[in-house]
Amino acid sequence: MATGRELKEEGIGRALDNPVSAPWRVLAQDALLTIIKDGSPIPFTSEDITARVGQPPHPNQVGALMNACAQRGWIRRVEMTTADRAIRHASLISRWTPTSLGRTEAERYLPLASVIRPIGGGPICPECTRPLVDLVPLLGGYVMGKCIDHGKQEARTP
Ligand SMILES: [Zn+2]
Numbered sequence: 001m002a003t004g005r006e007l008k009e010e011g012i013g014r015a016l017d018n019p020v021s022a023p024w025r026v027l028a029q030d031a032l033l034t035i036i037k038d039g040s041p042i043p044f045t046s047e048d049i050t051a052r053v054g055q056p057p058h059p060n061q062v063g064a065l066m067n068a069c070a071q072r073g074w075i076r077r078v079e080m081t082t083a084d085r086a087i088r089h090a091s092l093i094s095r096w097t098p099t100s101l102g103r104t105e106a107e108r109y110l111p112l113a114s115v116i117r118p119i120g121g122g123p124i125c126p127e128c129t130r131p132l133v134d135l136v137p138l139l140g141g142y143v144m145g146k147c148i149d150h151g152k153q154e155a156r157t158p
Pocket of ligand 1: 125126127128129130147148149150151
């Protein structure tokens, strides 16, 4: 039987690899950065994000986003708390606080978000969800493009 950690890591990988999740991730990441920028509420939970952008197509994507942002050093876990959502009744979720890197990212990226995001949704970087530029079509509905932070990335055309 798989351990909780293995299941968690598998879930994170699956949620992040799922190109269908891209539009929700973009919205949710903007919501997370907006919470950081506005400082409200701090500390926050993933429920503060889903309250703004709704639930993702797959429930794993909420935790995957929080973990990805923590790995990027934007947020850090403060403590565990009880989830409010009825469906997660009695389950524990993390309370997060932004790091100074997260604050810098929110200041830097949010003003750009509405400007550089392709209208109607173009391919985005799987690492950070920024729009990719210099697109080269690949087979099977994929493109190769460049992210300003992550260089060459392969992405699915939405
Ligand atoms: Zn990127």
